[in-house]
Amino acid sequence: MLRPLMPTGPSPSSFRRLLDKIGPVDCVGIEERVAKYTTRSIKKASKLWGLRTAVSMLDLTTLEGKDTPGKVASLCRKALRPHEAADIPSTAAVCVYPSMVRHAKQHVADTNVKVASVATAFPSGQTPLKARLAEVRAAVADGADEIDMVINRGAFLAGGFAEVQDEIAAVLAACGDAALKVILEVSELETYDNIRAASFLAMAVIREGDFIKTSTGKTSLNATLGNNQVMLEAIRDFYLDTGIAIGMKPAGGIRTAKQALQFLVAVKETLGDAWLTNERYRFGASSLLNDLLRQIEKEKTGAYQAPYYFSEAAESY
């Protein structure tokens, strides 16, 4: 049999070609840029606005083996009414495993809190595509409004970009009307160049209003200002090029209100006002919520309240 003249599968140069198209990232430069966000001083009314907006952008999450319908019910109550104060918005969504979707849906149906479900053999994604797609369909059938999928990092690192994109497209088809969030799992991609490349691969497949997301929260390194910035810049370049607005969701490792405000500053100064909404920006977190509430109360009353004044709902991430 004759060999083909050009290799048809992944080749060592395919990443180089992709990078030529989208441009590289300098890691020292990115980290200098985001260091400036941490020196922004957000005070008074602007702080309150930022904190409230962060609450409204939360995907309140529990992703544990020991999750039960009872735990999920508690999470949903907290999402609907984070605090007794009247001016606190509900969170954007609750985020649970597929088996918990129907339980969550009971509590938040007909409210503005959405049910998001991680699917596709979260967090590793290491099952046959058929099984992953079945999982997505089951979650959607149970009432999931949003699906958080993981990309095939193995294929990405091996240069199989078409495979990565085909799988995302297949999951997208399985989602139906549910919104899709594509988890890049940045800690396994390791370099900022890879994160930028994977962002573009995903964005080329998904629809306006879908999201790209940093991480599963299940590895050592999750959302940082650095990888958030690389993905925000990818979203910006893609938007200015195609007019398609993709959302962003940093997840994991964001535990304090101060961090959340720094991420929002990055959004404001990179993507502008149109992304300062939960339709285009989300936080995947759980313990963050009570710190946001504590800071809001502190801004209003001038004093920190004891932690036991804020109801607990979840403890993961």
Add this chain to the structure above:
Amino acid sequence: MALLKTLPKAHARPGRPAPELIFGELWEYDPAPESADPKLKPRYELFINGEFVAPKSGKYFDSINPANEQKLAEIALAGAADVDAACQAAQRAFDQVWSRLPGRERAKYLFRIARLLQDRAREFAVAETMDGGKPIRESRDFDVPMAAAHFFYHAGWADKLDYVAPGRRVAPLGVVAQVIPWNFPLLMLAWKIAPALAMGNCVVLKPAETTSITALKLAEIFQDAGLPPGVVNFVAGAGETGAALVNHPIPAKVAFTGSTVVGKLIMRSLAGSDKKMTMELGGKAANIVFDDAPIDQAVEGIINGIFFNQGHVCCAGSRLLVHEPVAATVLAKLKNRIKVLRVGDPLDKNTDIGAINSKEQLGKITELVASGVKEGAEMFQPACKLPAKGWYFRPTVFSKVTMSHRIAREEIFGPVLSVLTFRTVDEAVEKANNTAYGLSAGVWTDKGSRILKMSTELKAGVVWANTYNKFDPTSPFGGYKESGFGREGGRQGLLDYCRLI
């Protein structure tokens, strides 16, 4: 990649407006003024022989806050007699105390100064910002810590001078006269004083007339540190004071940082004398961006290169040379980035660009910008609000600039960037070197070998690769051609303050 290719381009979507980013007022930052007390005195005297003394003429001049045009303090104006007294005091201190102290003893004083400055860092940062107009973010995070770092670094050298010139021994020069500019009052002072003292010299220094306050505040620290009287003396004033100082017979060396025009005047007046000189003068640096560069980080570097300290930086990257294939992309990204820069009250912690140092400087910038418009370059300024009082200038980018535009040749010393394009590496080098200056340059590329080639071919004292405006006490800084001679910082900087024996 097939999928990337098949997506329709935004401009090919009929009936829909071109996508744009909105940097509006949805989430405005509230004012966040730095509240530390700068502990200013209503009047600052000269610092001669370890004491604050009134000028013999009895004359004082006002120091103005450029952010609101209010008077901050009045400063004693040194005349020729005061300069003479300062030089005499420095010579006495050199003969009787300082040159006789072993290096490790001199080091103790330098360490003490560095630590006392760190202790009072916030106070000095606020004073520096009020006096000069630079944003508090910069004086707090750059000027003051870097000034302390220079004292620390040179304190470390003071007892190791036997190793600074292998095979040779070094001896101090005596009294050195130093004249510094208004853009980094405290930092330039540290650059000058720290190596001089470490090497065993005594100092008479003239700060710039618009920014004398932090120098005279530092004199308080010298007193607290117990620095022997006369080792450092400060004489404040304008050009006449400077002329009296550099032409005084006592100083063995003149170290000057400032404009090329004044540098030439000093060199003329010192020609024929045996005084040593170092000159750190103007610049018109090229920041060169190749098509394979990390564009967003290059844009950040361009911003940092030209808008740092309102562009009042001798090594500012005031000429952007951009590779033609990416020129449109770079310019578009640059404009979007400039839209989020915050211009205003320098004391606000969120301010990125503060006040122009003086009315005179604002006039000079305005005049050169007008010449750019008149000569047909395309001007871009963001629609930011400027405070009603005080001297401010919008960050400005000129595109379609050619090498013969005035804004491509003259040092503007303000937040004004001239964008030029090039096609090949050789053309980039030629254009970068086609200037009377040669202080610094920046190269942005993903290709390491190109960085090495450029760094040898660019006639500039400092070449930054994939970054800009990075400083360190260990790294020598200085120029080629009309940007001056001599180096400051590092081992090379020390050697400019000694005789080799």
